[in-house]
Amino acid sequence: MRYSRLFGKTTKTAPADETAKNAQLLLKAGFIYKEMAGVYAYLPLGLRVTEKIKQIIREEMNAVGGQEIIMTTLQRKELWEKTDRWSDEAVDIWFKAQLKNGSEVGLAWSHEEPITDMVKNYVGSYRDLPFCVYQFQNKLRNETRAKSGIMRTREFVMKDLYSYARNNEEHQVIYDAMTQAYLRIFDRVGLGEQTYFTFASGGAFTQFSHEFQTVTPAGEDTIYLYRAKRLAVNKEVLNDEVLAQLDLKREELEEVAASEVGNIFNFGTTKSEQLGLMFTDEDGKTKPVVLGSYGIGIGRLMGVIVEHYADERGIVWPKSVAPALVHIVSLKAKDEAMAERIEQIASSLHDELENLGIETIWDERDASAGEKFADADLIGIPLRLVVSEKTLKEDSVEWKLRSSTESRFVKLDDVLEEIEVYVSE
Amino acid sequence: MRYSRLFGKTTKTAPADETAKNAQLLLKAGFIYKEMAGVYAYLPLGLRVTEKIKQIIREEMNAVGGQEIIMTTLQRKELWEKTDRWSDEAVDIWFKAQLKNGSEVGLAWSHEEPITDMVKNYVGSYRDLPFCVYQFQNKLRNETRAKSGIMRTREFVMKDLYSYARNNEEHQVIYDAMTQAYLRIFDRVGLGEQTYFTFASGGAFTQFSHEFQTVTPAGEDTIYLYRAKRLAVNKEVLNDEVLAQLDLKREELEEVAASEVGNIFNFGTTKSEQLGLMFTDEDGKTKPVVLGSYGIGIGRLMGVIVEHYADERGIVWPKSVAPALVHIVSLKAKDEAMAERIEQIASSLHDELENLGIETIWDERDASAGEKFADADLIGIPLRLVVSEKTLKEDSVEWKLRSSTESRFVKLDDVLEEIEVYVSE
Numbered sequence: 001m002r003y004s005r006l007f008g009k010t011t012k013t014a015p016a017d018e019t020a021k022n023a024q025l026l027l028k029a030g031f032i033y034k035e036m037a038g039v040y041a042y043l044p045l046g047l048r049v050t051e052k053i054k055q056i057i058r059e060e061m062n063a064v065g066g067q068e069i070i071m072t073t074l075q076r077k078e079l080w081e082k083t084d085r086w087s088d089e090a091v092d093i094w095f096k097a098q099l100k101n102g103s104e105v106g107l108a109w110s111h112e113e114p115i116t117d118m119v120k121n122y123v124g125s126y127r128d129l130p131f132c133v134y135q136f137q138n139k140l141r142n143e144t145r146a147k148s149g150i151m152r153t154r155e156f157v158m159k160d161l162y163s164y165a166r167n168n169e170e171h172q173v174i175y176d177a178m179t180q181a182y183l184r185i186f187d188r189v190g191l192g193e194q195t196y197f198t199f200a201s202g203g204a205f206t207q208f209s210h211e212f213q214t215v216t217p218a219g220e221d222t223i224y225l226y227r228a229k230r231l232a233v234n235k236e237v238l239n240d241e242v243l244a245q246l247d248l249k250r251e252e253l254e255e256v257a258a259s260e261v262g263n264i265f266n267f268g269t270t271k272s273e274q275l276g277l278m279f280t281d282e283d284g285k286t287k288p289v290v291l292g293s294y295g296i297g298i299g300r301l302m303g304v305i306v307e308h309y310a311d312e313r314g315i316v317w318p319k320s321v322a323p324a325l326v327h328i329v330s331l332k333a334k335d336e337a338m339a340e341r342i343e344q345i346a347s348s349l350h351d352e353l354e355n356l357g358i359e360t361i362w363d364e365r366d367a368s369a370g371e372k373f374a375d376a377d378l379i380g381i382p383l384r385l386v387v388s389e390k391t392l393k394e395d396s397v398e399w400k401l402r403s404s405t406e407s408r409f410v411k412l413d414d415v416l417e418e419i420e421v422y423v424s425e
Numbered sequence: 426m427r428y429s430r431l432f433g434k435t436t437k438t439a440p441a442d443e444t445a446k447n448a449q450l451l452l453k454a455g456f457i458y459k460e461m462a463g464v465y466a467y468l469p470l471g472l473r474v475t476e477k478i479k480q481i482i483r484e485e486m487n488a489v490g491g492q493e494i495i496m497t498t499l500q501r502k503e504l505w506e507k508t509d510r511w512s513d514e515a516v517d518i519w520f521k522a523q524l525k526n527g528s529e530v531g532l533a534w535s536h537e538e539p540i541t542d543m544v545k546n547y548v549g550s551y552r553d554l555p556f557c558v559y560q561f562q563n564k565l566r567n568e569t570r571a572k573s574g575i576m577r578t579r580e581f582v583m584k585d586l587y588s589y590a591r592n593n594e595e596h597q598v599i600y601d602a603m604t605q606a607y608l609r610i611f612d613r614v615g616l617g618e619q620t621y622f623t624f625a626s627g628g629a630f631t632q633f634s635h636e637f638q639t640v641t642p643a644g645e646d647t648i649y650l651y652r653a654k655r656l657a658v659n660k661e662v663l664n665d666e667v668l669a670q671l672d673l674k675r676e677e678l679e680e681v682a683a684s685e686v687g688n689i690f691n692f693g694t695t696k697s698e699q700l701g702l703m704f705t706d707e708d709g710k711t712k713p714v715v716l717g718s719y720g721i722g723i724g725r726l727m728g729v730i731v732e733h734y735a736d737e738r739g740i741v742w743p744k745s746v747a748p749a750l751v752h753i754v755s756l757k758a759k760d761e762a763m764a765e766r767i768e769q770i771a772s773s774l775h776d777e778l779e780n781l782g783i784e785t786i787w788d789e790r791d792a793s794a795g796e797k798f799a800d801a802d803l804i805g806i807p808l809r810l811v812v813s814e815k816t817l818k819e820d821s822v823e824w825k826l827r828s829s830t831e832s833r834f835v836k837l838d839d840v841l842e843e844i845e846v847y848v849s850e
Contacts, residue, residue: 007494007547033546039497041495041496042495047493050495069466069469076460127429142524142525143525
């Protein structure tokens with residue numbers, strides 16, 4: 001992609017009301033656009049990042065038997081009344097609208113109720129269980145205050161998976177498999193080291209739910225790390241009883257700010273009983289299905305990645321989710337023949353990389369080296385290659401990783417091969 | 426995919442209120458689920474079809490320079506007030522909701538206004554033009570009556586592309602390129618023959634817009650075909666003046682029912698003027714940008730494909746959008762060794778095809794041949810392979826295309842190679 005043709009340019013300033021680092025950087029770098037407070041559109045570079053994150057999640061969900069579906073934004077009032085979650089007192093983030101006939105519809109802030117009700121049509125016997133369905137679905141949440149940039153918004157895409165099992169043992173097997181899948185996801189997007197399996201409030205159904213909390217100063221939560229066991233406890237459930245139960249000592253815990261990047265939850269049979277999702281077991285008895293739910297907010301995760309890796313010059317993308325892998329910067333030259341040679345080398349490098357399926361941005365603008373380098377740093381593509389009079393005098397390009405301050409020259413004859421090695425690492 | 430594990434089984438009956446053939450078949454075949462009137466969820470098989478349709482559209486939009494983004498469902502009232510389209514009198518399909526502070530937000534039924542307003546942030550000079558951005562975005566439309574199954578719904582995904590050009594000549598070049606891209610899309614999804622470039626009402630901005638109308642008895646529109654020129658005229662604009670202008674003779678036209686599968690539209694500079702999207706041209710003058718919009722409803726297109734190809738036994742998918750290419754049916758056998766051999770052959774064929782990246786459903790249920798054949802016909806996968814005692818006695822599988830009534834035996838040693846040829850055809 002030629003940078004001059006890319007929709008969504010860098011800008012010097014972010015909107016004045018935008019205080020979160022992730023949104024400031026993503027707005028300035030041309031990844032997102034702020035439609036209103038807590039509502040962001042994704043421009044080409046931003047969309048590419050979300051699609052890479054989604055694909056990693058999709059692969060891991062499929063690997064543990066998840067089947068992808070897509071539910072609807074419009075939801076039936078009656079379903080949420082059955083579980084006592086329709087009123088604004090029970091759920092204070094509803095957006096609601098009216099059909100032409102005057103009846104109310106809900107706008108999806110979550111999907112347990114509609115999915116579980118739907119599942120009733122496909123589950124009769126124990127032979128139909130267990131299974132897992134998931135979706136990448138837009139959620140609308142009427143937050144009083146939207147802050148933290150793209151980490152807490154009024155509209156966002158969530159991966160939500162729902163597991164349906166015959167009994168608690170079967171549920172636990174799925175729950176454990178999902179835990180492992182989640183850890184692989186956070187590892188693949190570059191947050192493995194910083195992300196902790198965290199005991200959190202279980203609500204009405206179980207003692208605990210489990211969060212995946214990434215340690216970051218931008219986090220809205222306070223958790224207590226037990227680094228040695230790679231566990232954490234959310235402040236909301238920390239007490240002596242819980243510590244004893246988890247065999248943790250208070251003095252060995254470390255208080256940190258963290259952001260919840262994933263949440264897994266055991267609903268038990270409560271929701272199935274409320275909505276009437278029953279099955280006939282092998283013993284001929286009618287039983288309620290055991291439900292689990294497993295969420296990851298895509299924008300939230302992207303925001304946390306930005307917060308974690310960014311430096312004072314801009315975003316630093318891990319290779320696995322970067323919108324492109326290579327950022328070619330061609331510089332101006334006074335000598336016309338040299339200028340042409342620079343253009344030609346950069347252009348053919350760009351084309352060869354794209355032909356190899358290696359996503360590449362080529363900054364071919366008629367702009368200063370300083371401006372181009374500043375933009376490259378802001379955008380945060382992992383590998384920057386500079387083509388200039390200086391590098392061509394040595395038949396080379398300058399090779400610099402965004403995550404490093406070092407640069408070195410690589411011969412033109414070797415550069416494609418080195419890039420292929422770098423990409424496959 | 427083993428059919429017994431697939432979420433979304435076939436059912437004998439569709440909801441009583443569902444009269445459209447497309448929705449009846451898709452509901453019975455387990456592709457979609459009806460959440461409420463005019464609102465459908467997509468189950469694994471249905472989602473696969475929509476993703477294939479989207480990928481074809483994506484490739485064609487990218488090929489003519491489209492850049493993919495994603496806007497938001499929540500929209501600002503003020504933008505639609507500027508173009509006099511906020512009131513329910515002006516636009517009678519709005520869903521609206523309230524933020525916590527009491528102010529109103531719109532729920533996206535279209536995106537010209539927000540996209541055009543956003544573009545103001547990235548366009549200053551003629552150098553920033555032309556460009557095209559598109560999205561696959563959920564639209565919510567408060568239809569009084571939802572009918573025609575998935576062809577007219579209250580919630581659906583639309584590909585909408587917006588082109589921004591410096592002047593009418595530049596706009597026309599893009600408009601013509603999009604026309605060609607649209608024809609390629611309808612060709613690739615299997616509707617090329619039946620789809621006509623159609624003159625339709627242009628609204629306030631131009632004399633005509635252009636629709637792509639697919640001839641089908643299920644269509645809601647009436648158009649007049651001029652087969653020889655592969656043109657049509659929508660009934661809404663047919664009069665003597667228009668006929669003269671297009672050099673068509675009334676007696677050579679053929680009245681047919683058709684469904685609009687695509688629509689392209691020239692907004693001229695009206696919307697840019699209303700929203701203030703101006704640029705400085707090469708001559709130093711400030712001018713409004715010329716806007717075009719180009720839509721394809723994904724569910725609509727899927728519904729029309731179903732309507733067009735279905736027969737009395739069920740759906741018939743074209744290869745390009747089929748949720749899988751091969752449907753293996755293994756039959757029961759009384760002899761235990763033979764039953765095992767059938768299972769083993771079918772299983773290894775299934776695994777080999779999946780390893781080759783050829784999507785395959787294997788119906789391994791303990792069900793009768795009649796039930797399995799009926800389900801295979803209903804689901805409509807292009808190639809059915811039967812493994813049974815009868816076929817294995819000849820070291821073969823039975824090969825039958827869904828679109829044909831003929832079947833033949835293919836030797837086990839040859840079947841993989843024949844499938845690869847079939848798939849690549």
